[in-house]
Amino acid sequence: MDHVALAVRDLQAAVRVFEALGFRCAHVEEVPSEGARVAFLSAGEVALELVEPTSEHSVVGRFLAARGEGVHHVALRVPDLRQSLERAAAAGLAVVPPAPRSGARGSQVAFLHPRTTHGVLIELVQTDTL
Numbered sequence: 001m002d003h004v005a006l007a008v009r010d011l012q013a014a015v016r017v018f019e020a021l022g023f024r025c026a027h028v029e030e031v032p033s034e035g036a037r038v039a040f041l042s043a044g045e046v047a048l049e050l051v052e053p054t055s056e057h058s059v060v061g062r063f064l065a066a067r068g069e070g071v072h073h074v075a076l077r078v079p080d081l082r083q084s085l086e087r088a089a090a091a092g093l094a095v096v097p098p099a100p101r102s103g104a105r106g107s108q109v110a111f112l113h114p115r116t117t118h119g120v121l122i123e124l125v126q127t128d129t130l
């Protein structure tokens with residue numbers, strides 16, 4: 001497990017809430033490919049990503065409009081993203097987008113659509129790509 005991500009309307013306010021719960025904010029970054037600004041927080045081994053849309057037309061912007069704030073995705077760290085995507089596709093899982101793209105912190109990421117993963121958007125992340 002790499003992190004759990006929450007969709008939030010106000011990144012600064014959300015960071016303050018989780019800092020009050022003992023998390024430390026390690027990193028804030030704008031991710032243009034996602035139309036989002038993200039903060040990574042940690043408490044011991046637990047990592048949290050807070051995602052605020054920079055555009056209402058982004059994936060997270062539409063998520064907030066439709067469902068409100070809450071858990072957005074669960075991210076799993078994989079050693080070889082392309083191999084994981086091949087395996088996922090062979091198992092009939094819907095990979096979106098079909099090819100990896102650049103995520104936060106210099107990572108490569110891809111997502112598995114919740115319709116094939118029991119209602120949970122899964123992010124596959126390979127972090128050692130630099």
Ligand code: CO
Nearest residue numbers: 005049075123
């Ligand atoms: Co994420």
